[in-house]
Amino acid sequence: MKLKFMLIGLLCISSSIMAQETEIKPVKYPAGFTAQLDVVYTKVNDWEGKLDLYLPPAGKPTPIVINIHGGGWNKGTKESQTGFSGFFKRGYAVANIEYRLTGAATAPAAVEDTRCALIYIIKNAGKLNVDLNKIVIMGGSAGGHLALMGGLLENNHIFDTNCPGVENIKVAAIIDKYGITDVWDWAYGVHKTSKSATAWLGSKAKDAEFAKSVSPFYLVKKSSPPIFIVHGDADPTVPYEQSVALKEKLDKLGVKNEFITVKDGLHGKFTPEDNSMVNAKIMDFLKSLGL
Numbered sequence: 001m002k003l004k005f006m007l008i009g010l011l012c013i014s015s016s017i018m019a020q021e022t023e024i025k026p027v028k029y030p031a032g033f034t035a036q037l038d039v040v041y042t043k044v045n046d047w048e049g050k051l052d053l054y055l056p057p058a059g060k061p062t063p064i065v066i067n068i069h070g071g072g073w074n075k076g077t078k079e080s081q082t083g084f085s086g087f088f089k090r091g092y093a094v095a096n097i098e099y100r101l102t103g104a105a106t107a108p109a110a111v112e113d114t115r116c117a118l119i120y121i122i123k124n125a126g127k128l129n130v131d132l133n134k135i136v137i138m139g140g141s142a143g144g145h146l147a148l149m150g151g152l153l154e155n156n157h158i159f160d161t162n163c164p165g166v167e168n169i170k171v172a173a174i175i176d177k178y179g180i181t182d183v184w185d186w187a188y189g190v191h192k193t194s195k196s197a198t199a200w201l202g203s204k205a206k207d208a209e210f211a212k213s214v215s216p217f218y219l220v221k222k223s224s225p226p227i228f229i230v231h232g233d234a235d236p237t238v239p240y241e242q243s244v245a246l247k248e249k250l251d252k253l254g255v256k257n258e259f260i261t262v263k264d265g266l267h268g269k270f271t272p273e274d275n276s277m278v279n280a281k282i283m284d285f286l287k288s289l290g291l
Contacts, residue, residue: 063134070141072196106202144179148216184211232265
C-alpha cells in the first residue's frame, strides 16, 4: 500500500513538472492589435514553417520586427518568445518565427527558413500593412546568428531556393543579441568548442568553406544594414570575442552599428537593470535610424 501511494505521488509530481514545462505564456498585445497564429510561411516536404503575427490597427504602413528564438539550432520554440511590449508601444508589427531544428534538418536549413520568413513578409507587405523600408530582424544566440544571416545576405540568393522570386531583399536594421558570428570558430576555436555547432553543420562539420558560408562575419560588406550588438563579457556559451570581432569589422567597413557590452553578463542572463538598459538602447538605436 505504501508503495502504491509513493507511485501515485511520483506520477502526480511528474505530471505537474510536465505541465509546467509545456505551459505556454501567450503574448500580451495592446487593444486594437490583432494576432494571426501559426501562419505557414514555407513548406519543405512534410515540414511546415510557421510564424505568429501581431499587427497594429489599420492605418499607415507600420514597421515590423521579425523575431527568431535561440537554442543552439537544436531546441527552442517561437512560443518561448513573449517580450515584445517595447515594440508594440512604438507601433511595430511583430512576426515571431520558427525554423527547422538540427533534429529535422542540418545546416543550412535554419538559414533557408529565416530567409523564407523574411521573403514572406516582403511578398505580403501590402496585405499585412507593413512598410517595406522598415523591416527589422532580431534574435538571440542561434537566433542572433540567423538574424544576422537573414539580413546580411541581402540580394545573395544562395539560400533562397525554397522561396524564389523576390529580388529586392533589404532589412532596415539587425538586432543581434549574443549571436554566433563565426560557426567554424564556435565549433573548433580557441575560445570555445561547441557540439551544437558541429551537430548543426552535420555532414559538413569538417568543411571550413561551408561553415564560412553560413557565418555572418564573412558576409559583412560596406552596404550591410545597421547592426545593434549586445553581448555579456562573461558569456560561457558564445564567445564574447566573436561580437568584438564583428564590431571591429563593421567599423572598418564603415557600417553603422552599436555594440553594448553587459559587464559580467552571462549568456542572455542579465540582471533586470541590464535588461532594461539593453531594451532602451535598442529602441534608441532604432529611433536614430528613423525606425
